Amino acid sequence: MNWGSFANFIDMGGRGFYVWGSYLITLVCIVLELGLLARHKRTLWQRLTQIIKLNKQG
Amino acid sequence: MSINWFKYSSPATFYPLAGKLIPWFYGLAAMLTIAGLYISFFVAPTDATQGESYRIIFIHVPAAWMSMFIYLVMAMWAGLGLVMNTRLSSIMAQALAPTGAMFTFVALITGAFWGKPTWGTWWEWDARMTSELILLFLYIGYMSLTAAIDDVRRADKAGAILALVGAVNVPIIYFSVKWWNTLHQGASVSLTRAPSMAKTMLLGMLIMAIAAWMYSIAVALSRARLLMLEREKSTVWAQEVLEQKP
Numbered sequence: 001m002n003w004g005s006f007a008n009f010i011d012m013g014g015r016g017f018y019v020w021g022s023y024l025i026t027l028v029c030i031v032l033e034l035g036l037l038a039r040h041k042r043t044l045w046q047r048l049t050q051i052i053k054l055n056k057q058g
Numbered sequence: 059m060s061i062n063w064f065k066y067s068s069p070a071t072f073y074p075l076a077g078k079l080i081p082w083f084y085g086l087a088a089m090l091t092i093a094g095l096y097i098s099f100f101v102a103p104t105d106a107t108q109g110e111s112y113r114i115i116f117i118h119v120p121a122a123w124m125s126m127f128i129y130l131v132m133a134m135w136a137g138l139g140l141v142m143n144t145r146l147s148s149i150m151a152q153a154l155a156p157t158g159a160m161f162t163f164v165a166l167i168t169g170a171f172w173g174k175p176t177w178g179t180w181w182e183w184d185a186r187m188t189s190e191l192i193l194l195f196l197y198i199g200y201m202s203l204t205a206a207i208d209d210v211r212r213a214d215k216a217g218a219i220l221a222l223v224g225a226v227n228v229p230i231i232y233f234s235v236k237w238w239n240t241l242h243q244g245a246s247v248s249l250t251r252a253p254s255m256a257k258t259m260l261l262g263m264l265i266m267a268i269a270a271w272m273y274s275i276a277v278a279l280s281r282a283r284l285l286m287l288e289r290e291k292s293t294v295w296a297q298e299v300l301e302q303k304p
């Protein structure tokens with residue numbers, strides 16, 4: 001597949017909005033899922049290590 | 059040689075093993091995505107009837123496959139947890155749900171972005187689209203139900219029943235294009251006949267599908283580890299994990 005120019009590649013034969021829109025939304029969904037997972041990990045670890053610390057202090 | 063599979067179903071063994079495997083699955087997902095996108099945009103030709111808008115297929119179809127497949131795997135784990143009462147099974151079911159919901163959402167939204175230039179509409183109450191939307195509601199229902207019940211065992215049981223009953227919807231989605239002759243086109247790829255698309259298009263789609271698999275495994279394992287740690291926080295192995303700061 002030879003697009004000829006970068007502008008043609010972005011244009012996607014006039015369907016650029018639909019093609020790139022789909023890929024962009026998918027990217028946002030994946031980034032969001034990974035971000036939420038990372039946040040879940042951080043808060044869980046903070047909470048659980050805090051409990052251990054408090055238990056040690058008696 | 060016999061492998062003691064039950065050993066791996068114990069969270070104490072599974073937790074470090076999953077930790078070692080996760081980076082590999084993320085790595086494979088990234089490499090396959092790059093290869094898949096390259097084929098999708100630089101190797102696969104322009105479609106004779108749809109022009110360039112068909113390139114949405116490279117995310118739409120893998121996402122739709124994953125949405126159905128993850129649901130079945132989730133229902134299987136949930137059912138196993140219900141019958142065998144194994145700790146890991148219910149955790150796996152809950153770990154898969156958000157990823158399945160994400161892929162269902164992606165399948166629906168990319169379908170809308172494909173439908174507009176091809177059919178002239180973002181949405182139609184067509185059999186396949188409607189049943190896929192129901193799948194999204196099933197995922198959301200499962201997640202809300204398991205999150206709403208404080209007692210973990212009761213939450214697992216209630217969630218499992220919902221997941222199992224909802225599994226009926228998956229064959230409905232899959233066969234909807236055969237059973238009802240509505241807007242959505244038939245399957246482009248089936249096991250019983252030759253695919254109705256160019257070889258490079260099919261290759262790009264399959265590579266993207268395997269990438270989606272690898273991603274799903276990586277994310278589900280990561281989430282399973284967190285659920286495991288939370289549920290088993292007072293056990294010796296979890297205390298040991300928590301003592302060694304990440």
